[in-house]
Amino acid sequence: MKLKTTFTILLLTIVFSCSHNQGNFVISNECDFDINSLYILPDSNKQLINIKKGQIIKYNINMNDVKIDGSYLISFKNSETKKVRSTSFGYYTNGNQVEDIINIKILNDTIITSGKFDFSPN
Numbered sequence: 001m002k003l004k005t006t007f008t009i010l011l012l013t014i015v016f017s018c019s020h021n022q023g024n025f026v027i028s029n030e031c032d033f034d035i036n037s038l039y040i041l042p043d044s045n046k047q048l049i050n051i052k053k054g055q056i057i058k059y060n061i062n063m064n065d066v067k068i069d070g071s072y073l074i075s076f077k078n079s080e081t082k083k084v085r086s087t088s089f090g091y092y093t094n095g096n097q098v099e100d101i102i103n104i105k106i107l108n109d110t111i112i113t114s115g116k117f118d119f120s121p122n
Contacts, residue, residue, distance in 0.1 A: 066095030
């Protein structure tokens with residue numbers, strides 16, 4: 001019985017240690033226009049999304065292929081003018097997000113980012 005329990009714990013440890021490295025974001029579009037073709041790099045899935053004005057979404061990126069340190073890049077298109085805007089922000093290490101979640105507020109003339117940490121006691 002003890003061997004079975006030890007094996008189960010070992011198996012669960014292996015499975016969860018191989019879990020996906022994700023970047024977790026909450027994005028709010030506070031612009032006067034809809035946003036098209038938004039993406040955040042690095043994203044192994046290279047997904048593009050659209051966000052309507054006033055909309056708030058949760059957005060996750062796959063960072064399994066990332067093995068270095070770096071900063072994120074957000075890029076999107078103004079649906080009315082078709083102008084593309086890009087900027088870098090934040091920091092990740094060895095393909096792991098430092099914060100638990102990053103809030104991104106997109107305004108007409110700027111992008112505001114803030115990280116949220118969950119410091120729960122052990």
